[in-house]
Structures are given as structure tokens and as C-alpha cells.
Amino acid sequence: MSLETFWFALVAVLFVMYFVLEGFDFGVGMLLPFLGRRSEPDGDKRRRLLLTTIGPVWDGNEVWLITGGGALFAAFGGWYATMFSAFYLPLFLILIGLIVRVVAIEWRGKINDPRWRAWCDVGIGLGSWLPAILWGVAFANVVRGIPIDAEHQYTGGFFNLLNPYALLGGLTTVLCFITHGAVFIALKSHGAVRDDAQTVAWRLAIPTAAVAAGFLLWTQFAYGKGWTWTLVAIAAVAAVVMVIGAYLRREGIAFAATCIAIAATVGLLFAVLFPNVLPSLTDSAYDLTVANTSSSHYTLVVMTWAAGIMTPVVLLYQGWTYWVFRQRLTIDRIPEAGGLPLREEVPVK
Template sequence: MALENFWFIVVAFLFVGYFVLEGFDFGVGMLMPFLGASHTGGDESVSPQDDAADPDKRRRVLLNTIGPVWDGNEVWLITAGGALFAAFGGWYATMFSAFYLPLYLILVGLIVRVVAIEWRSKINTVRWRTWCDVGIGLGSWIPAILWGVAFANVVRGLPIDAQHQYTGGFFNLLTPYALLGGATTLLAFLTHGAVFLGLKTAGVIQQDAMRYAKVLAIPTLVVAAAFLLWTQFAYGNAWTWIPVVIAAVAAVVMVVATQMQREGLAFVANCIAIAATVSTLFAVLFPNVLPSSTDSAYNLTIANTSSSSYTLTVMTIAAVIMTPVVIAYQAWTYWVFRKRISIEQIPMPAGLSSLKAWQ
């Protein structure tokens, strides 16, 4: 069971990395309609004619904060899905069958967001950029909610029969616990995005971002605490209190740091809180990977869904060699693009003057 347990931990680690890194990408996308609006952040020295009040420039600043890293952050999801498919084929098959519609919506949202981000600057018209902004928003809000709903259902368990087939429908997934999970990821990512923008921007936008972070921090703490306590009391055990307590302490530090305008500390604390929350979900699952609400005898476990020892051995060798390289490269990317961005650094739009010109 050593390799099976190891790959369960690897899958958990990959999803932790995805939620921590992609979480602030989603947050930035969700906050674009608000932080990208034409306002001065309460600064009376900023007039409506200044660049700081230009909605398009504000939105371009927001996109430039994630521009060098958002696609690399999505690789964590691709890797997690690939590892899940290769290491636990039974888990992958049943879960993707049960979550077919939610995962389809997540996939559509991610595709729309990718296209909108990549193509927003290609045509320099208000209508084109507006529709791209809509795509970025939908591609951020939809996954931010549905990821929480999906993982809460994995923990809660699904109606699965003896053949490991899902026997429920779409509305079986919309329980109070699952919806609370969706609210938790939504608020956590919104706060994560606001704090990240506070860390990565300067001037009026940085002030606006931290103001949003202050407003979002306390509701995020309350909703996340309710979700984690429900998870622990309903599905956890004695040792799973460890990640729950870590998440709680980190969330409290995040709230205090946002009130003190300590965006760096707030961002680190929120990263730890999200990582500990996702770790809690995997910890309460172990050794199951997808419990059956029909009969516990039908539970999907690490043992009855894992691949052969040979497959896991080959995967382990590849992971040991390649994972440090990938992590080092992504860390280097973050280091290169570590500086803050301000409106003054945004050049004039360079896209085509119309869609007809491109055609």
C-alpha cells in the first residue's frame, strides 16, 4: 500500500497547489467588474480625467498581475487530473461520471476565460473588450463555485452501487453541505484575489484592492469556519483537527493582516488557510477516495481503485525526476515578475481598430 498512499498524497498536493495558485487568478477575474470600474478609491486628488479613473487601464493592470502566471497555474489542474487518471482509474471514472455536468461547466468556463484573456487585446474596440471581460468573469465565477460544490460532495459521499456506478442525478449534488462548500471556495478565492492585487499593484488600485480585502476577509472567515467545522464533526477524526486548526489560525491572521494593511502577510496566511482547508478534505477522506452513501461496502478506496504496482512505480520515477524541475521553473517565473504594477506602466492599446480589419 506504500505507493498507493504516496500517490493519494501526490494527488492531494497537486490539488492544493492548484487551489492556492489558481485561486487568486479566479479572484482577480471575479473582481474585474468592481476594481476595474471607473472610480478613484476615495482619493480626492484623483479626478475622473486621470488614468487612475480609466476603466480600461484599470482592467489591464488587473490582467497584467496574473498575465505571466495564470496559464502555468492551470498546469497544476492538468497534472492533478492526469495523476488521478493514471494512479486511481476507478476513482477518476466514477467521479467524472457523477460530476459530468459540473465538470463540463468548469471546463467550458476555463476555456472561455483562456480565450477572453488571450484575445482581449487583439481588437481595440469597447464592445470587443466588454465581451472579453464578460468571458473572464464567467470563467472565474463558475469554477470558483463549482469546485467547492464538487469537493464537498466527494467528502460527503454519493449514491454509488456495487459496480461503482453513480445512481443519482444532478440535484443530488446540491445539498446544503455542498452549497456551503461552494460558498467557501467562492469567498476564499475572492479574498485571495483581492489580497494578491494588494500585493501586486501600486497606487489607487492597490488601495482599492485592500479595501475590498478588508470587506471580504471576515465573511470568508465565518463561512470557511462553518464549512470546516461541519466537515470535521460529520466526517473527520481526531487527527484531522490538525489541518482544521492550522486553517483557522491562518484565516484569523489573514483577517488581522488585511485590517492592518499588511498585504504580504495576508497573502501568505491566505495561502496557508486554503492549503490547510484542501488538505482537510483529503485527510477526512483517507483511506476512502469516494464514499458511497448507498452502502459503505461500496466505498471507493485507495486499495480498490489504484493502478498496478508497476504503473505506480514508473509514475513515481517520472515524478521524482520532473516535479522539482517544474516547481523550480514556476518559482523562477514568479521571481522574475515579482514587482508591482501601476496604471502609469500601462501603454496605449495596440490591437486592431476593428474586428473587420482582422478578418
């Protein structure tokens, strides 16, 4: 295996890790207003429990995106440049969503004011729904290809990216992430929240499997190779197991299945793409490939040594974090809302 191929595979693995781990974070954020309804007496405690399920890990999960983006920039500068210029608006909106989500999660408990927390919940929802949709749209367009000229410049517009295949990709990621999040909440909680999450997971399981199956088959028939049927089969079996696990309320089995299904789906997108990294709809001669966008051999050698040293450290640390915070949560363990007092309650000196 050449270093170029190795780094293409490694970039794929980094994005697989990101979508599997950050996927349930997005799902929790999207489910926040549904599993923590304000009309319920314990609505605020429910929302805080949901955020606590991802509290120790959500920022660590985002490291995979930073690492994936950095690896893409360093190993395939031409791919990075063309893709980021072509997808400037979608990626900008994803970045805004992620920033708003980070700020909302971190600042939600800083002021003891229901209105403040309500606005933060809006930010968490926006920062979860927007990336969940746009990541699917972006990656589907990478597989489908975009108008690129001989100078590897994007010649289309924003609405070129909103084609039926890309929109189906966005719907697939939204449904997969929200189902993934519901199963994760059930796995991490006890009591009424767990029951409600299991119900949501079961209701979403079949629609999610159906939409994902449509996207997988479209991808395979339009862009796939003979051996990539293996990834389609793995994703299909995992989806069936997810549906059965959700029906039986076995969230452990269902969560493992959603992880495998998401990993196989993202792996399929990279597999059908190779050896291209960004096809050109203008002329196949203008395709961006692993060979014509990679960095120098020396750069890839240095990166390989750095990755070989640091990747096991990151995996061990993140695995340890999940192990330490493996316990289930209940509402009675969530303290009353605290933080800074309401502004009008601050005594005047």
C-alpha cells in the same frame, strides 16, 4: 507508506497547489468589474493592470490541474471513472468556464474595440465565478459521498449534488478565492488600485473567515478524525492572521495567510476522506477506496520515477517565473489600448 497511499497524498498536494495558485487567478477575474469600473476614466487601464498581475503566471498555474487530473487518471482509474461520470455536468461546466476564460484573456487585446473588450471581460468573469463555485461543490460531495452501486456506478442525479453541505463548500471557495485575489492584487500593485484592493480584502476578510469556519467545523464534526483537528487549527489561525493582515493593510502577511488557509482546507478534505476516495451513500460496502481503485504496482513505480524527476523541474521553473515577475505594477506603466483597428476603420483597397 505504500505506493497507493503515496500517490493519494501526491494527488492531494497537486490539488492543494492548484487551489492556492489558481485561486487568486479566479479572484482577480471575479474582481475585474469591481476594481476596474467602466464608469471611471481609467477603468480600462485598471482592468488591464489587474490582468497583467496574473498575465505571466495564470496559464502556468493551470498546469497543476492538468497534472492532478492526469495523476488521478493514471494512479486511480476507478476513482477517476466513477467521479467523472457522477460529476459530468459540473465538471463540463468547469471546463467550459476555463476554456472561455482562456480565450477571453488571450484575445482581449487583439481588437482595439471597447465592445470587444467588454465581451471578453464577461468571459473572464464567467470563467472565474463558475469554476470557483463548482470546485467547492464537487469536492464537498466527494467528501460527503454520493449514491454508488455495487458496480461503482453513480445512481443519483444532478440535484443530489446540490445538498446544503456542498452548497456551503461552493460558497466557501468563492469567498476564499475572491479574498485571495484581492490580497494578491494589493501585493502586486501600487497606487489607487492597491488601495481599492486592500479595502475589498478587509471588507471580505471577516465574512470569508466566518463562512470558512462553518465549513471546516461541519467537515470535521461530520467526517473528521482526531488528528485532522490539527489542519482545522492551522486553517483557523491562518484565517485570523488574514483578517488582521487585511485590517492593517499588510498584504504580504495576508496573502501568506490565505495561501496557508486554502492549503489547510484542501488538505483537510483529502485527510478526512482517506482511505476512501469516494464514499457510497447507498452502502458502505460499495465505497471506493485507495486499495480498490489504484493502478498496478508497476504502473505506480513508473509514475513515481517520472514524478521524482519532473516535479522539481516544474517547481524550479514556476518559482523562477514568480521571482522574475515580482515587481509591483502601476497604472502609469500600462500603455494605451492597442491592437488591431476597429473594423470600420480598416481602409478599403
